[in-house]
Amino acid sequence: xxxxxxxxxHKAFGSVDVLKGIDLEVEDGExxxxxxxxxxxKSTLLRIIAxxxxxxxxxxxxxxxxxxxxxxxxxxxxxxxxSYALYPHLNVRDNMGLGLKxxxxxxxxxATRVKAAAAMLSLEPYLDRRPxxxxxxxxxRVAIGRAIVRxxxxxxxxxxxxxxxxxxxVNTRLEIARLHRDLKAxxxxxxxxxxxxMTLADKIVVLDGGVIQQIGSPMELYNRPANLFVAGFxxxxxxxxxxxxxxxxxxxxxxxxxxxxxTLSRQSGEWATNVAHVEHLGADTILxxxxxxxxxxxxxxxxxxxYHPGEEVFATPAGEQMHRFGADGRAIR
Amino acid sequence: xxxxxxxxFSRMALVHLALVAYALVSLFPVFLTLINSVKSRNAIFRxxxxxxxxxxxxxxxxxxxxKQGDFASYFQNSMIVTVVAIALVLxxxxxxxxxxxxxxxxxxxLMGLYLALGIMIPIRLGTVAILQGMVATGLVNTLTALIxxxxxxxxxxxxFILSEFMRTVSDDLxxxxxxxxxxxxAIFFRLVLPLVRPxxxxxxxxxxxxxxxxxxxxxxxxxxxxxxxxxxxAQMFIGQFVTNWxxxxxxxxxxxxxxxxxYLAFSRQLIRGITSGAVK
Numbered sequence: 001x002x003x004x005x006x007x008x009x010h011k012a013f014g015s016v017d018v019l020k021g022i023d024l025e026v027e028d029g030e031x032x033x034x035x036x037x038x039x040x041x042k043s044t045l046l047r048i049i050a051x052x053x054x055x056x057x058x059x060x061x062x063x064x065x066x067x068x069x070x071x072x073x074x075x076x077x078x079x080x081x082x083s084y085a086l087y088p089h090l091n092v093r094d095n096m097g098l099g100l101k102x103x104x105x106x107x108x109x110x111a112t113r114v115k116a117a118a119a120m121l122s123l124e125p126y127l128d129r130r131p132x133x134x135x136x137x138x139x140x141r142v143a144i145g146r147a148i149v150r151x152x153x154x155x156x157x158x159x160x161x162x163x164x165x166x167x168x169x170v171n172t173r174l175e176i177a178r179l180h181r182d183l184k185a186x187x188x189x190x191x192x193x194x195x196x197x198m199t200l201a202d203k204i205v206v207l208d209g210g211v212i213q214q215i216g217s218p219m220e221l222y223n224r225p226a227n228l229f230v231a232g233f234x235x236x237x238x239x240x241x242x243x244x245x246x247x248x249x250x251x252x253x254x255x256x257x258x259x260x261x262x263t264l265s266r267q268s269g270e271w272a273t274n275v276a277h278v279e280h281l282g283a284d285t286i287l288x289x290x291x292x293x294x295x296x297x298x299x300x301x302x303x304x305x306x307y308h309p310g311e312e313v314f315a316t317p318a319g320e321q322m323h324r325f326g327a328d329g330r331a332i333r
Numbered sequence: 334x335x336x337x338x339x340x341x342f343s344r345m346a347l348v349h350l351a352l353v354a355y356a357l358v359s360l361f362p363v364f365l366t367l368i369n370s371v372k373s374r375n376a377i378f379r380x381x382x383x384x385x386x387x388x389x390x391x392x393x394x395x396x397x398x399x400k401q402g403d404f405a406s407y408f409q410n411s412m413i414v415t416v417v418a419i420a421l422v423l424x425x426x427x428x429x430x431x432x433x434x435x436x437x438x439x440x441x442x443l444m445g446l447y448l449a450l451g452i453m454i455p456i457r458l459g460t461v462a463i464l465q466g467m468v469a470t471g472l473v474n475t476l477t478a479l480i481x482x483x484x485x486x487x488x489x490x491x492x493f494i495l496s497e498f499m500r501t502v503s504d505d506l507x508x509x510x511x512x513x514x515x516x517x518x519a520i521f522f523r524l525v526l527p528l529v530r531p532x533x534x535x536x537x538x539x540x541x542x543x544x545x546x547x548x549x550x551x552x553x554x555x556x557x558x559x560x561x562x563x564x565x566x567a568q569m570f571i572g573q574f575v576t577n578w579x580x581x582x583x584x585x586x587x588x589x590x591x592x593x594x595x596y597l598a599f600s601r602q603l604i605r606g607i608t609s610g611a612v613k
Contacts, residue, residue, distance in 0.1 A: 073514030
């Protein structure tokens, strides 16, 4: 219960192709995250899965059944929106119970399921309040509760954390991870924040320009990015890209090296550089170096390091951690 | 709330001065009507600006109005026409506005423009055709004729204002309703309408006043005794040679009351809608 298959899903708005053939398998119980820059089509894809938007062509199968012609309410899905989208004139209990009531569940069943969901999200004290009387975090929990109550085959999350402040975001992220473990439900989650994607996902789908760039576990994407886009998108600060010619490497066009895979030394190393700027983050120190050989390079060191702008240091990339990309942007392995 | 402290006293005073002046200008004719309606005929002509005194106080106008003619039924006619027309304008205007703002279909903006044209072209230009139509359908001298014409007259503005407001209702909310299994009608009536209630009240007020005050269509389409509206009823005191000013002013003063009550009802909605903290 709860698998999803997309077969060459296309979507065009007028003459603009937003999705250019998406093929995807989501297995039961997986938490899959669509991630990509704004305008990459990830939200459109989610809305197509939800049935709020029709695909121009292609097939959508939930649990093996084609659902393209099925209205959203009958697809066995629940969706959590970025703006919470709570019904302003209903209290929390009715907000959570409305979907079930519409589906024809008995009053007693609605009550028990709302109660269970409220307990899961510690919303019991607020059941009789209206959305306007709740804080942002509570509203988001109600929105999640509304999804849980329906016991859907598929949970869809549309950037659920973007309206929350940083501290609340971490808490809610943990809560979603816990829910996913407890409910063992299939979840599809859209975000533009690669940190959210890395921390939550079983499987990440990186989208750009309406095309899937890569599908894989967080560590696969980090360790073996398929192309320049994924390499640059996953990881923070982002990967350094250096023209292969400048390093005298023939078989590739671009060399990628993550900031955390470069070591520094004051005495000797491969690249002689000048420190341009230093950022102290406590746990990390981030340096921006200017070198003749490699251009501007970002380096991330763990812990506190006292380098000063203008200082001369030597940087050495860890050879086995270098990524090679060909002229077409694809990784060479 | 405005940041009060930053607005200087003199500026506040100026703003209030302007508002008070405007209020006076607007209220003066009403005031004049009211005071003169309770004065004797001589006093009205001799000293129109004077407040009624013990000598000039005279309720003869009201007596005439209530005695002569069937004013209760005129009021009832006006009330029926106005209330039903407003209800229809709000219902159909809101539905059209919802369709225009919510659904993408071929000719959407053209349809919106077509519906808005009525704001610019006065419906009275079509009086002859409307009258012919009413005669052909046998609706002359019925309240239905007036209700139909006023509904048509009110819809363009209603569609124009409401569709703007409906665009501001969050898409997520409507989509959440769709996922919860609400039909498009339920989304319209239960989610969208409550959120645009302030706009509905505005439209109701704008629609109501011209309908209530209209003389043209009652005179042409429904001049019969049984379907006379208040404004038309008051006309019978205005003669070619003699006008019974007491009665005219009394009738007009009475005519203010129901419209005032309706206005108060709608404006309460307006304020309640704004303060309910509905959106997000």
